[in-house]
Amino acid sequence: MKEWDIIFADKTGKLTTLLYCSDEQPTQEEAARFIRAQLLPVVNELDLNDFQDRSVEPTARELKDHSSITITEILEHQKP
Template identity: 55%
Template sequence: MKEWEVIFANQKGEPTSLMISSEQQPSEEEAARAIRSQLFPLLVELDLNDFQDRAHSPTARWLKEQNGVSISSISPRP
């Protein structure tokens, strides 16, 4: 499996990185779910009914709108 580095701005606006193991490059939604599980472990199974099926990448949208967390890049780790 390949390692992917997800760089994102946390709640304080500080650049932070998270490593994800995956054969293919994770989508923004997959990266957002990994970030949510790290920052908010109790909310892993949060029901996003307000966004589900109405928004592209509902978890990424929720992180940005509710917590100020935004994904900057997803790149392979050398």
């Protein structure tokens, strides 16, 4: 299994990296769901049916609109 660095900026512009394990590179939506589960566990339990099937990448959009979190890059993790 490969490791991926999901790099995102919060509302202050501070860049943060979370490590994601998957055989394939995650999509923006998969990365957004992972970030939401890690940083906003209560919000993660909410139903996004309002946005699903009406919006491309509803979780990524919700993170950006409501939490000011923007995914900047998804890179394969480089071990030192």
